[in-house]
Amino acid sequence: MRYAIYFAAPANDPLMELGSLWLGRDPFTGLPVIQPHVPGVSAQRLAELTADPRRYGFHGTLKAPFSLKQGVLEDDLLAECARFGSHVAPFGIPGLEVTRLGRFLALTPSEEAPELPALAALCVKTFEPFRAPLPESDLARRRAAGLTRVQDNNLVHWGYPYVFGDFRFHMTLTNKLVDDNEALYLERAAQSHFQEMTGRPITCTAFGLYVEPERGAPFEVHSMFDLTGETRPSEAAARLKEVQ
Numbered sequence: 351m352r353y354a355i356y357f358a359a360p361a362n363d364p365l366m367e368l369g370s371l372w373l374g375r376d377p378f379t380g381l382p383v384i385q386p387h388v389p390g391v392s393a394q395r396l397a398e399l400t401a402d403p404r405r406y407g408f409h410g411t412l413k414a415p416f417s418l419k420q421g422v423l424e425d426d427l428l429a430e431c432a433r434f435g436s437h438v439a440p441f442g443i444p445g446l447e448v449t450r451l452g453r454f455l456a457l458t459p460s461e462e463a464p465e466l467p468a469l470a471a472l473c474v475k476t477f478e479p480f481r482a483p484l485p486e487s488d489l490a491r492r493r494a495a496g497l498t499r500v501q502d503n504n505l506v507h508w509g510y511p512y513v514f515g516d517f518r519f520h521m522t523l524t525n526k527l528v529d530d531n532e533a534l535y536l537e538r539a540a541q542s543h544f545q546e547m548t549g550r551p552i553t554c555t556a557f558g559l560y561v562e563p564e565r566g567a568p569f570e571v572h573s574m575f576d577l578t579g580e581t582r583p584s585e586a587a588a589r590l591k592e593v594q
Contacts, residue, residue: 351563352417353427353572355473357410357466357519358558360574365446365547369408369457372523372543373400377407377560378571386543390535399536403522407560407569410457410466410521412473414510415562415569419482427480428573431559434476435575439582440555441465447548448540449520453527455540456520460549466519469554469583474513475590481509 359366361378370376374385374397388396397404418427444461451458459466484492484505492505501511512518523540527533541548554577561572581589 351561352415352565353424354406354409354411354415354560354562354569355413355431355477356407356558356560357412357469357521357554358408358560358571358574359554359556361571365552366408368544368547369521372540373404373408375404375407375568377409377569380568380570386539388535388539391532391539395532396536399524399527399532402525405568406522407571408521409558409560409569410519411510412470412557413477416477416481416509418480422480427477427559430477430480431557431573431575434473435557435577435579437579437581438469438472438577438586439579440553440577441469441582442551442553445549445551446521446544448523448537448544450533450537451518451520453533454525455523455527455533455536457523457544457548458518458520463519465554465583467514467517468587469557470517470519471514472583472587472590473557474508474510475587478508484509 371383371386375382385393385396418424443459443463443466445459446457447460449456449458489505492511493502497505497511501516504513504516505511524536527536556574556576558574559572560569562569
């Protein structure tokens with residue numbers, strides 16, 4: 351079993367509803383949903399091109415999937431999630447937009463949003479004591495993508511290559527798209543699909559604990575936790591850095 355700390359919103363939030371619809375699965379219920387029509391791409395092909403992010407559920411990574419280290423219980427993790435939420439304040443971001451990240455499509459901030467990387471850094475450090483070291487198979491799989499020295503060090507010490515200075519917030523919408531025409535069709539369709547949620551301010555009021563019951567199984571929302579504290583993520587991350 352693995353867990354992950356993800357940027358997410360309650361099930362009835364329009365962003366989550368649109369994201370789950372785009373990917374074809376509701377991570378709150380685990381049930382499939384009918385994906386939107388994409389001109390130029392068949393329903394079967396759309397399902398194929400969104401298979402990887404569908405398994406993980408619509409989200410933005412804060413603390414990448416991890417197994418609990420020996421001696422740590424799920425209840426310990428849940429208690430820390432609740433404590434974390436009670437200390438961190440809700441915050442706003444300028445908005446999201448559909449972006450091409452290399453060969454992938456994703457929702458990314460439309461303007462600089464410093465609270466997002468601050469929240470991610472805070473999650474990486476706060477929940478690290480709960481994480482079991484990665485097995486060699488996971489290390490090899492990540493390294494096969496070609497990592498920098500810093501990213502490899504991050505992988506070993508934090509369980510994920512793209513943290514801190516290498517972090518870029520994104521909510522993945524597709525697999526790697528190798529066909530330029532398909533990429534264009536999906537980009538246009540995604541821009542239309544998410545238009546009611548893009549280009550306008552969004553307030554982050556919660557985060558999600560997702561769970562993968564067994565390796566290769568779809569991730570599902572285990573619990574949502576409200577942000578109810580008074581400390582901004584950037585302030586909390588700065589304080590944590592000072593004491594370490």
